[in-house]
Amino acid sequence: MTYRDSNGSVPGAGPRPGGGLDLQQLRTFLAVHRSGSFTAAAQLLRLSQPTVTTQIRSLERRLGHTLFDRLPRGVAPTGEANDLAARIAAPLDALEVVAGTGGADASAPPLPLRLAGPAEALHALVLPALAPMVEEGVRLRVRTGPADGLLDELRSGRHDLVLSTVRPRGRTLLAEPLVDEEFVLVASPSWSRRIHRDRLTRQGASALCAIPLVAYDDDLPLLRRYWRHVFGVRLTCAPAITVPDLRGVMTAVVNGAGVTVLPRYLCQDALDDGRLVTLLEPEEPPINTAYLVRRPGPAGHPHLEGVWKQLVAAASRC
Incomplete structure (x- = not known):
């Protein structure tokens, strides 16, 4: 905020008075x-x-x-x-x-730590890692939402820690890379047999033109990114189904709705037990980095450092 008068100086500014700063x-x-x-x-x-x-x-x-x-x-x-x-x-x-x-009553339990992030990553990565800490006295209040909004709320003090798939800019927040999400093109076994992976390898995206696409948004952000990175073409199709939660997207695809792109961590169990099939294994699959983000300065919550270290340790084992 600028406080300059008509000649560009700060109103009331003069020689610096003596004494220390407040x-x-x-x-x-x-x-x-x-x-x-x-x-x-x-x-x-x-x-x-x-x-x-x-x-x-x-x-x-x-x-x-x-x-x-x-x-x-x-x-x-x-x-x-x-x-x-x-x-x-x-x-x-x-x-x-x-x-x-x-300044606080040492006998009083600390307030719950306020944690926020995308619902799917919290469900699959964060909560399993933090659940054992509840027995140690950690209390959590978890919120979900899009990254940009959660980062703004973190700046204003509404959260203590945010898991973000967007790296914050500037110096108002501290971000540490936590885990790289690998994106995979998946379908149910029945659709996989109809698509024929050898045809997909030869023809690329054109082999998927008639296949229903399932996404969490009409803009198909994950699918568009995969098409651009792996096939080198722009995806112009409209989705057959949109579900604003990747877990719902996976459920639809497992039950035969069509093809989608998912983070591997979210669908690995379904791949392992055969409910989903990976359609391609590119040498360089598209990835996205998830960050742990906090405000700079001393930890505002007594369990923040412990939760941070627990999540970093869990991510190293993924």
């Missing part, structure tokens, strides 16, 4: 810098947005320069803001860790 203002500044939004920072700090605005204005007057420029969505830090964040982040984070241990 820790609360610095804490608020760091929250805005990391979240990219005054609104998100207010939610994270449990302050009103006018309070956040007032504190940032006061800090700018004290420093004598602007810290944030307004964008259509959120704010962008100035060069001076980036320099300030680099200097204060580590000391403030260390102080938050110390202060956080004394």
Whole structure:
């Protein structure tokens, strides 16, 4: 957010007054810098947005320069803001860790950890890995949804951890690659016999022109990606069935609805027991990376680090 008067200077700015900087203002500044939004920072700090605005204005007057420029969505830090964040982040984070241990009732159980991600990956990968931690006292509140929306909610403090198939941009979130999803072209055994895999190998996508396609969206994102990566052509067909959950897509295909593309982790059991058949085994199948994403700074939940490590360890065994 910009606070310049008509000649481009910061209103009220002058020589920097003596004395140290206000820790609360610095804490608020760091929250805005990391979240990219005054609104998100207010939610994270449990302050009103006018309070956040007032504190940032006061800090700018004290420093004598602007810290944030307004964008259509959120704010962008100035060069001076980036320099300030680099200097204060580590000391403030260390102080938050110390202060956080004394501010709560040690006898009270921690609040549930708020975890979010795509329903299919949570079902197949995340919840099986975290279920044993419930006996250790971990409590979870799980939400599903599209990646972009969940990442925005993570920035604003509504989640503690997000599994995302989209890598977040910028420095407002920390992302670690967790697992590579391999996509496979599958059908039921009956459709596999009718398609003839040797014909599919010779003719490519043209061998599938008359086969019903099943997808989780009318845009066929996974199928389009597979067609482009493996066959080198653009998919123009309309789906026969759409189900907004890949588990539903798999159920339809297992029962003979047609052909689809699924992450291997989701359909491996069906492939192993013969309910599904892989139609092609390309040398370089299309893949997509899933990331574990959190806000920077000290962990806001006592079980966050443990859950993070548990998921990384489980992914290494996949």
